[in-house]
Amino acid sequence: MRVYEKTVELNAWQLPDIDDNDFDVTLNKLAKLLPLVPYSRVRVLFTINRYVVTTLQGATLARSGDYIVQGSNDDVWVIHREIFEDTYEVIDDDSN
Numbered sequence: 001m002r003v004y005e006k007t008v009e010l011n012a013w014q015l016p017d018i019d020d021n022d023f024d025v026t027l028n029k030l031a032k033l034l035p036l037v038p039y040s041r042v043r044v045l046f047t048i049n050r051y052v053v054t055t056l057q058g059a060t061l062a063r064s065g066d067y068i069v070q071g072s073n074d075d076v077w078v079i080h081r082e083i084f085e086d087t088y089e090v091i092d093d094d095s096n
Helices: 023-036 081-087
Strands: 011-014 042-047 050-055 058-062 067-070 076-079
Touching: 023 042, 050 076, 058 076, 067 081, 076 081
Parallel strands: none
Antiparallel strands: 011 067, 042 050, 050 058, 067 076
């Protein structure tokens, strides 16, 4: 049997680069991003070169450029940049 995976539109937010020399720059970028992310479902902290994204499923390490994705049931998870870019197609970019 051959099957086709159903497609669905998702919301996605890309984690900004972490500026190791000036954490205020990273905080400002996160401040612009986080109001868009469903805060009741995700928490984002950052350390040197890494983010810790905590969802209802637990904590996940993420890198700059990785994506936070929100599914159709409001579930939230992290997808690494390379996998996201190979798997998903941006249909509308309202991040500007």
